[in-house]
Amino acid sequence: MSRQSLSKAHEKITELSWEPTFATPATRFGTDYKFDKSPKKDPLKQILRSYFPMEEEKDNRVFGAMDGAIRGNMFRQVQERWMEWQKLFLSIIPFPEISAARAMPLAIDAVPNPQIHNGLAVQMIDEVRHSTIQMNLKRLYMNHYIDPAGFDITEKAFANSYCGTIGRQFGEGFITGDAITAANVYLTLVAETAFTNTLFVAMPSEAAANGDYLLPTVFHSVQSDESRHISNGYSILLMALADEDNRQLLERDLRYAWWNNHCVVDAAIGTFIEYGTKDRRKDRDSYAEMWRRWIYDDYYRSYLIPLEKYGLVIPHDLVEAAWDRIYNKHYVHRVAQFFATGWPVAYWRIDAMTDKDFEWFEDKYPGWYDQFGPWWEAYSRLAYPGKNKPITFEDVGYEYPHRCWTCMVPALIREDMVVEKVDDQWRTYCSETCYWTDAKAFRPQYEGRDTPNMGRLTGKREWETLYHGWDLADVVSDLGYVRDDGQTLIPQPHLDLSDPKKLWKLNDLKGIEFGSPNVTLNNMTEEERVAWAASYRSNPNRTPASV
Amino acid sequence: MNAPVQEKVDPAPKGAAQQSFPKPEFTGAEAGMQVFPSSTSRSYNYFKPQKMRATVYEDVTTDVQPDPDRHLTQGWLYGFAKSEGGYPQDWTALQSSNWHAFFDPNEEWEQTIYRNNSNVVRQIELNLQNAKDAGAYSHWSPTWTRFVAENVGAWMHAEQGLGMHVFVSAQRSAPTNMINNAICVNSVHRLRFAQDLALYNLDLSESLEAFDGKVHRETWRNNPSWQGVRENVERLTAIGDWAEAVFATNVVFEPLVGVLFRSDLMMQIAARNGDYITPTLIGAGENDYNRDLRYTRALFSMLTKDAEHGEANRAIMQGWLDKWVPVSRHAAYELQPIWSQPAERTVTFAESFAAATLDFTTLIAELGLTSPKEQ
Numbered sequence: 001m002s003r004q005s006l007s008k009a010h011e012k013i014t015e016l017s018w019e020p021t022f023a024t025p026a027t028r029f030g031t032d033y034k035f036d037k038s039p040k041k042d043p044l045k046q047i048l049r050s051y052f053p054m055e056e057e058k059d060n061r062v063f064g065a066m067d068g069a070i071r072g073n074m075f076r077q078v079q080e081r082w083m084e085w086q087k088l089f090l091s092i093i094p095f096p097e098i099s100a101a102r103a104m105p106l107a108i109d110a111v112p113n114p115q116i117h118n119g120l121a122v123q124m125i126d127e128v129r130h131s132t133i134q135m136n137l138k139r140l141y142m143n144h145y146i147d148p149a150g151f152d153i154t155e156k157a158f159a160n161s162y163c164g165t166i167g168r169q170f171g172e173g174f175i176t177g178d179a180i181t182a183a184n185v186y187l188t189l190v191a192e193t194a195f196t197n198t199l200f201v202a203m204p205s206e207a208a209a210n211g212d213y214l215l216p217t218v219f220h221s222v223q224s225d226e227s228r229h230i231s232n233g234y235s236i237l238l239m240a241l242a243d244e245d246n247r248q249l250l251e252r253d254l255r256y257a258w259w260n261n262h263c264v265v266d267a268a269i270g271t272f273i274e275y276g277t278k279d280r281r282k283d284r285d286s287y288a289e290m291w292r293r294w295i296y297d298d299y300y301r302s303y304l305i306p307l308e309k310y311g312l313v314i315p316h317d318l319v320e321a322a323w324d325r326i327y328n329k330h331y332v333h334r335v336a337q338f339f340a341t342g343w344p345v346a347y348w349r350i351d352a353m354t355d356k357d358f359e360w361f362e363d364k365y366p367g368w369y370d371q372f373g374p375w376w377e378a379y380s381r382l383a384y385p386g387k388n389k390p391i392t393f394e395d396v397g398y399e400y401p402h403r404c405w406t407c408m409v410p411a412l413i414r415e416d417m418v419v420e421k422v423d424d425q426w427r428t429y430c431s432e433t434c435y436w437t438d439a440k441a442f443r444p445q446y447e448g449r450d451t452p453n454m455g456r457l458t459g460k461r462e463w464e465t466l467y468h469g470w471d472l473a474d475v476v477s478d479l480g481y482v483r484d485d486g487q488t489l490i491p492q493p494h495l496d497l498s499d500p501k502k503l504w505k506l507n508d509l510k511g512i513e514f515g516s517p518n519v520t521l522n523n524m525t526e527e528e529r530v531a532w533a534a535s536y537r538s539n540p541n542r543t544p545a546s547v
Numbered sequence: 548m549n550a551p552v553q554e555k556v557d558p559a560p561k562g563a564a565q566q567s568f569p570k571p572e573f574t575g576a577e578a579g580m581q582v583f584p585s586s587t588s589r590s591y592n593y594f595k596p597q598k599m600r601a602t603v604y605e606d607v608t609t610d611v612q613p614d615p616d617r618h619l620t621q622g623w624l625y626g627f628a629k630s631e632g633g634y635p636q637d638w639t640a641l642q643s644s645n646w647h648a649f650f651d652p653n654e655e656w657e658q659t660i661y662r663n664n665s666n667v668v669r670q671i672e673l674n675l676q677n678a679k680d681a682g683a684y685s686h687w688s689p690t691w692t693r694f695v696a697e698n699v700g701a702w703m704h705a706e707q708g709l710g711m712h713v714f715v716s717a718q719r720s721a722p723t724n725m726i727n728n729a730i731c732v733n734s735v736h737r738l739r740f741a742q743d744l745a746l747y748n749l750d751l752s753e754s755l756e757a758f759d760g761k762v763h764r765e766t767w768r769n770n771p772s773w774q775g776v777r778e779n780v781e782r783l784t785a786i787g788d789w790a791e792a793v794f795a796t797n798v799v800f801e802p803l804v805g806v807l808f809r810s811d812l813m814m815q816i817a818a819r820n821g822d823y824i825t826p827t828l829i830g831a832g833e834n835d836y837n838r839d840l841r842y843t844r845a846l847f848s849m850l851t852k853d854a855e856h857g858e859a860n861r862a863i864m865q866g867w868l869d870k871w872v873p874v875s876r877h878a879a880y881e882l883q884p885i886w887s888q889p890a891e892r893t894v895t896f897a898e899s900f901a902a903a904t905l906d907f908t909t910l911i912a913e914l915g916l917t918s919p920k921e922q
Binding site: 008009012013015016017018020021022023024025026028030047048049053056059063073075076077078079080083094095098101102103104105108117118120121125128129132133135136142143144145146147148149152153154155156158159160165168169172173176177208209210211279281283284408444452453454455456457458459460461463466480483484485487488490497498500503 | 569571572575577578579581584585587589590591592593603606611612613614618621623624625626627628633656657660662664665668671672707708715716720724735739741742743745746748749763768777778781784786787
């Protein structure tokens, strides 16, 4: 369709909507934002007549590549280290995708603009595409990769695991609470506009370097839909900015959305890229370097800062704080260490870091070895069962961290940990901003104004609480992370499948008691808690070289 | 034939570092290379497929939306201000002893959605191009030209309103991913068909001088024949209960008004009025509805036959019939005058309405429901 006829067609399609007089559409999802004064802004023009064939063509390319990968036996050259992390990533990502589809009615309810409604409806079906194409990619991995265990239990594991919880709150953030906070600011303005760059562009390039060219094929196809979604979000933002009353809410939501996305997406994608790769070329970008390019330059400097011309206060401090955490405070490395220390309750195998990895990390992140090297050496030493417990339960100078009540990634930068009594419960947070999110932002009042539509943090947010006082073998049985012999664990702290003696079994976990840090915290006296907090913050959590 | 010209390649700028590349490495990570526990566990094992082996549709759809009744152990992590988050089951009055028993008979997932809709789009585009090339519209009488401009034009609004404010809205709300995806696909059928009709209207405006491409809005807003349909559509969009909205649209409005207009009027009379193009478009919309009716029938059959809640569900649905059938019958009756407008009248309203009513009564009888008596 030519540009001229596309414009004409789009103009014609605008005639489809009308002002109802008998009854108005049910408003089921509320917002505290107001759009009464907003001029109508058009998103990117999209006609379904051209949309469907375009997407079909994209699909054909994806499925052609899939066939080629099978015929060419791509799996002869994929790195197991990489593929194992895909068991986590691909268990998480279809849910945020489908949640984005479900989020569209929230935005449609809130924004009185039929042109945007059309854009959002197309986005809705895009997201169904993304969710199912990703599930299908995972199915292919399950069928053709050497170790299908973990892929075979994928959506159950996502719904009950200690890591899936982090991704789940990301997806639930799109579909619950204030309609604009969820479906526009959190989902579109931040998650899609900023963080899909690392999710769908940076990570696939790392996949290719590890012999997996299907992940780039699928995710670049997904990413090519995102520009339309970004356009939807930007149009709604411009409409919201027309009312001064929305400014305070936008600034609140940008702070929440930016920080939560950083906590969650950087934790996960940073780990996959840095610890899932075998590519240790020195001129290969680190996650921090990728982040600087894709998030800091392309999003913050090119997208967020220009919004200042509309008088919007941009969370510069939080952007800089995120960078500081990633580069100087080793956020991603601490997350990877947390995931690896929790290997017995994972549903994938986690490969140890080697001297080659150490050298690369030290080059990219000076000071890395002192902080993490001896711990990874201990991880390798304790990789096999028989003579020792899993590293989590051996004294290697690593204290299991407390969860952040808001983002659910633990408080890993220990000096920044916040402990406060909120809703009659002692809770820990990874940062002041996550504390603010729970205690100030997700409340029915905000800075003196009523915010009756704002959502609430709910659920059993500390996963460990579910199994407090359980035997570790019973925990893993209950999770279902056991292979088809009924004994061998799906997770292993190494990649060696050749020797059955090297594979951990349920018996190896018996007699180890699992505990919840939050339950323990809430049982402390005032004095104990103060002492514990001081100790937590001052503990570098560094494994001594002698261990 | 000229010899190929060798491409001139600029040498790397002085001082630039040599770009390195990752080296392929043979890892032997393909299926079957080793035998170990679960080395042959190559199917998703957390749900029971309908048959011995799961279909692609089941694999890519089931349990993607978590459920505290199945594997979700921590509950929903975010809530609305005054209600539970996630997908609360009380967003409809209907109940199920197992919402997850529903699987879409159309097995819609990425490939089916795009292949099906692309095929429809291509078929329509070819038809319209051929019609233009053949000058097919030039034989239309002024009466028929006006009839299409007003009535086919008005119908596109109904499709748009239902697509956007019934189905897009409802796909947020059902308790399982299988139900929500089926409703979601229903919504894009509606929206695509609305756009098909709008772009047909644009084509006709450009091809026929006498064709009034704007009159559809006035017809939809103010023509007395169409006010019952508009009222019905607007009231459907105002329903808060997602299942009631889908039921009142696909089980009541569609047979009594949608099929009445599309199949029992347009498909019957167009050819006799020299128009062989409009039925090809309308037929595409009818095909969409037939496809969507398959999941609708499967969903509501499951709920009326539910061992624990079937009786209560039937009572609720019977109540919905009592509420919505009069609205749709009223809409159909109000539409009656348009049967008299074309020069060639091959069917009467009574014949069309009898056919539509027969389809409707068959459908609800399958669900174990009865049609409310006419007042």
